[in-house]
Amino acid sequence: MPDDPSNPLIRARGLTKRFGEFTAVDSIDFDVAVGESFGFLGPNGAGKTSTMRMIGCTSPITGGTLEVMGMNPAVHGPQIRARLGVVPQQDTLDSELTVRENLAIYGRYFGLSRAEVGRRADELLEFAQLTERANDQVEPLSGGMKRRLTIARSLINEPTLLLLDEPTTGLDPQARHLLWDRLYRLKQRGVTLVLTTHYMDEAEQLCDRLVVMDKAKIVAEGSPRELIERYSTREVTELRFAPGIVETLDGRLDGIAQRVEHLPDRILLYADDGEAAAVAVNQRGLKPETVLVRRSSLEDVFLRLTGRSLIE
Amino acid sequence: MITLRVTPAFALGSRRSARLIERNLYVYKHGWMVILSGFFEPLFYLLGIGFGLGALIGTIAGPGGEPISYQLFVAPALLASSAMNGAITESTFNFFFKLNYNKTFTSILATPLSPGDIALGELGWALIRGGLYALGFMGVMVALGLVVSPWVILAVPAALLLGFAFGAVGMAATSFMKTWQDFDLIQLVVLPMFLFSGTFYPLDAYPDALRVIVQLTPLYQGVDLIRSLTVGAISPILLFHVAYLAVMGIVGLAITSRRLDKLLLK
Ligand SMILES: Nc1ncnc2c1ncn2[C@@H]1O[C@H](COP(=O)(O)OP(=O)(O)O)[C@@H](O)[C@H]1O
Ligand SMILES: [Mg+2]
Numbered sequence: 079m080p081d082d083p084s085n086p087l088i089r090a091r092g093l094t095k096r097f098g099e100f101t102a103v104d105s106i107d108f109d110v111a112v113g114e115s116f117g118f119l120g121p122n123g124a125g126k127t128s129t130m131r132m133i134g135c136t137s138p139i140t141g142g143t144l145e146v147m148g149m150n151p152a153v154h155g156p157q158i159r160a161r162l163g164v165v166p167q168q169d170t171l172d173s174e175l176t177v178r179e180n181l182a183i184y185g186r187y188f189g190l191s192r193a194e195v196g197r198r199a200d201e202l203l204e205f206a207q208l209t210e211r212a213n214d215q216v217e218p219l220s221g222g223m224k225r226r227l228t229i230a231r232s233l234i235n236e237p238t239l240l241l242l243d244e245p246t247t248g249l250d251p252q253a254r255h256l257l258w259d260r261l262y263r264l265k266q267r268g269v270t271l272v273l274t275t276h277y278m279d280e281a282e283q284l285c286d287r288l289v290v291m292d293k294a295k296i297v298a299e300g301s302p303r304e305l306i307e308r309y310s311t312r313e314v315t316e317l318r319f320a321p322g323i324v325e326t327l328d329g330r331l332d333g334i335a336q337r338v339e340h341l342p343d344r345i346l347l348y349a350d351d352g353e354a355a356a357v358a359v360n361q362r363g364l365k366p367e368t369v370l371v372r373r374s375s376l377e378d379v380f381l382r383l384t385g386r387s388l389i390e
Numbered sequence: 391m392i393t394l395r396v397t398p399a400f401a402l403g404s405r406r407s408a409r410l411i412e413r414n415l416y417v418y419k420h421g422w423m424v425i426l427s428g429f430f431e432p433l434f435y436l437l438g439i440g441f442g443l444g445a446l447i448g449t450i451a452g453p454g455g456e457p458i459s460y461q462l463f464v465a466p467a468l469l470a471s472s473a474m475n476g477a478i479t480e481s482t483f484n485f486f487f488k489l490n491y492n493k494t495f496t497s498i499l500a501t502p503l504s505p506g507d508i509a510l511g512e513l514g515w516a517l518i519r520g521g522l523y524a525l526g527f528m529g530v531m532v533a534l535g536l537v538v539s540p541w542v543i544l545a546v547p548a549a550l551l552l553g554f555a556f557g558a559v560g561m562a563a564t565s566f567m568k569t570w571q572d573f574d575l576i577q578l579v580v581l582p583m584f585l586f587s588g589t590f591y592p593l594d595a596y597p598d599a600l601r602v603i604v605q606l607t608p609l610y611q612g613v614d615l616i617r618s619l620t621v622g623a624i625s626p627i628l629l630f631h632v633a634y635l636a637v638m639g640i641v642g643l644a645i646t647s648r649r650l651d652k653l654l655l656k
Contacts (some may be wrong), residue, residue, distance in 0.1 A: 156502040170497035187501035
């Protein structure tokens with residue numbers, strides 16, 4: 079079964095989710111292979127959470143087909159969930175229990191013995207760097223700690239497949255890096271990761287392959303590098319002009335780059351050689367206030383595909 | 391061939407429900423004082439009304455028509471009412487909190503447990519709590535010399551059955567509630583039932599039409615069942631009481647399970 083592409087861990091065809099009249103997920107197709115880490119990248123409201131909940135067997139599908147570990151969620155929900163770890167977008171920790179009890183009782187829901195649950199809880203507290211807080215209530219924990227506890231909790235049943243819905247949204251950079259490190263370790267242990275994010279750096283860090291979602295649909299699919307190669311140039315030159323100047327440019331940037339993108343606060347020049355583009359701007363006598371040359375990112379891919387920024 | 395479309399019992403919950411009971415044990419490990427309070431309420435009623443008023447009233451006609459002491463008349467009714475109250479507290483206020491604020495159930499549904507497991511598990515917990523109260527109260531009755539028939543042994547399971555019926559219907563009702571204010575409605579139903587279901591005086595006090603209505607209330611089933619068992623007045627009508635309460639509980643549980651499905655698995 080491992081690595082055999084004919085046996086994906088998740089297989090979705092025409093997968094659709096409607097809430098009444100509203101279509102939150104509109105006939106999407108994707109496969110996730112065993113051991114892969116797969117991402118859904120998209121802005122708020124794209125349908126990422128709806129998709130994750132269908133995979134997690136807590137939201138019935140309204141159209142198409144979905145198979146998780148070769149099983150149908152509508153029929154084998156409990157069997158599938160037994161092998162899943164779920165980190166929901168909003169923490170759902172049990173506020174009436176302590177940190178350690180949260181882990182222990184969760185293991186019991188999966189039918190693990192008390193002894194086993196105790197052993198794993200200690201291990202996971204260590205993994206999440208929460209050993210000192212084991213007997214504290216959950217409420218006073220920081221956002222990063224709660225998130226780590228939620229991830230630890232999702233691992234109590236040693237899942238084959240881990241679903242992470244915006245694992246680091248709202249965390250400070252340090253907390254994010256700690257979480258990325260933990261997720262990277264899991265990936266190395268062979269856990270299949272499926273995550274959603276609207277952070278391009280997160281997608282680039284964690285995903286072997288991803289789909290870009292926008293308005294309930296998948297608009298592109300590939301590895302972060304492939305997507306950048308396909309939809310963007312190697313480099314980007316960002317220009318910021320003093321107020322009022324942009325309106326007077328009127329075609330004077332034509333030909334400098336393969337593509338020019340006007341954003342409200344800056345102009346992006348897509349060129350394989352960003353330095354050269356910056357020099358050309360100068361030679362044409364244009365005087366931007368700042369010039370920044372950087373590598374292309376998934377943000378640029380998204381902009382190209384949808385005409386909008388990922389984070390407004 | 392005839393196909394019967396009945397909800398199989400296992401669809402309402404499974405062995406996994408027991409995990410919910412375990413969760414509640416964890417919670418109450420931190421706050422066991424709350425549990426203790428449930429013992430005292432019926433006890434205070436028994437001492438205050440049973441012995442206070444009882445001294446004025448003397449004897450009263452029991453379920454079989456024979457005169458019994460007022461204490462013996464009122465004690466089983468208090469056992470029944472406290473079983474009802476215990477089940478209702480757990481299945482309404484506490485259930486509403488877990489459903490809407492704590493997100494406990496949402497996180498549980500990501501595990502192999504189903505809404506039916508949750509409904510059954512929560513009810514199981516309410517029953518364990520109710521059973522403890524019933525046993526405690528029974529102990530008090532023994533101490534006060536209010537035990538006159540061996541049938542009284544069955545009063546505790548009868549109180550559990552009553553708790554099952556009210557707990558299940560309480561959860562079903564709660565699943566439709568939107569705000570804490572809606573709980574006033576429950577009080578509006580429970581309080582009159584507590585006062586008028588033959589709890590404190592026999593049904594002879596009512597005109598015929600009103601008596602029939604009272605005889606149809608669920609609490610009356612429990613009061614008459616437990617009182618009859620306490621004094622040993624066994625008759626076929628007790629089977630009707632049992633069937634009534636059992637059906638009420640099963641229907642409540644099925645509705646709760648459906649509602650949780652609808653509310654949590656969107
Ligand atoms: N339970 C629901 N009922 C109605 N609409 C919903 C529900 N859940 C999500 N939606 C709508 O579906 C769309 C996609 O939401 P979601 O899947 O949460 O997107 P994302 O996770 O990408 O931000 C949003 O417009 C959201 O308002
Ligand atoms: Mg989301």
